[in-house]
Amino acid sequence: MTSDLGQYLSDGELGVDGWTAALEDDRLLGQACPDCEHVTAAPKAACARCGSRDLDPVELPEEGTVYSATRVEVAPEGFAAPYTVALVTVGDARVTARIDADVEIGDDVRFQGATESPEGLTPLFG
Ligand SMILES: [Zn+2]
Numbered sequence: 239m240t241s242d243l244g245q246y247l248s249d250g251e252l253g254v255d256g257w258t259a260a261l262e263d264d265r266l267l268g269q270a271c272p273d274c275e276h277v278t279a280a281p282k283a284a285c286a287r288c289g290s291r292d293l294d295p296v297e298l299p300e301e302g303t304v305y306s307a308t309r310v311e312v313a314p315e316g317f318a319a320p321y322t323v324a325l326v327t328v329g330d331a332r333v334t335a336r337i338d339a340d341v342e343i344g345d346d347v348r349f350q351g352a353t354e355s356p357e358g359l360t361p362l363f364g
Contacts, residue, residue, distance in 0.1 A: 243297065246295065253281050256281070264349075266279070266328065267295055267297055268331045270296045271290050271292075272294060273292065276288065277296065277331040302328040302349065303326065303345070303347070304324050304343055305324070307323070307341055308322065308324070310322070322336065322337040322341065324363065335362060336355055336360050338353075338362060347363040349361060349362075350362040
């Protein structure tokens with residue numbers, strides 16, 4: 239476990255509040271399952287693959303690769319369209335992110351911090 243992640247944990251667990259606080263600090267956190275080694279890019283109560291509840295917080299790499307991308311032409315009220323939502327592969331995890339560049343599947347992108355999105359605070363890559 240990376241030693242300075244404790245400030246984002248609550249009862250030793252990474253929750254949505256801690257994950258969001260880390261994002262505000264320009265850090266992208268995820269969770270690694272010690273039982274099956276599955277890594278997620280957003281806080282979950284249990285491993286999506288094996289159901290283990292013994293998840294370790296991890297800092298994810300800032301370099302990623304575009305796994306899929308969707309251009310949103312019609313945005314929710316209060317948000318300017320068009321914008322691009324992508325699934326970005328970071329290490330062994332995939333994170334839903336906003337992209338501030340024209341990208342295609344397989345492009346290398348880099349974590350830029352957080353941005354407001356209709357889904358709440360969201361990682362931004364470019
Ligand atoms: Zn697991």
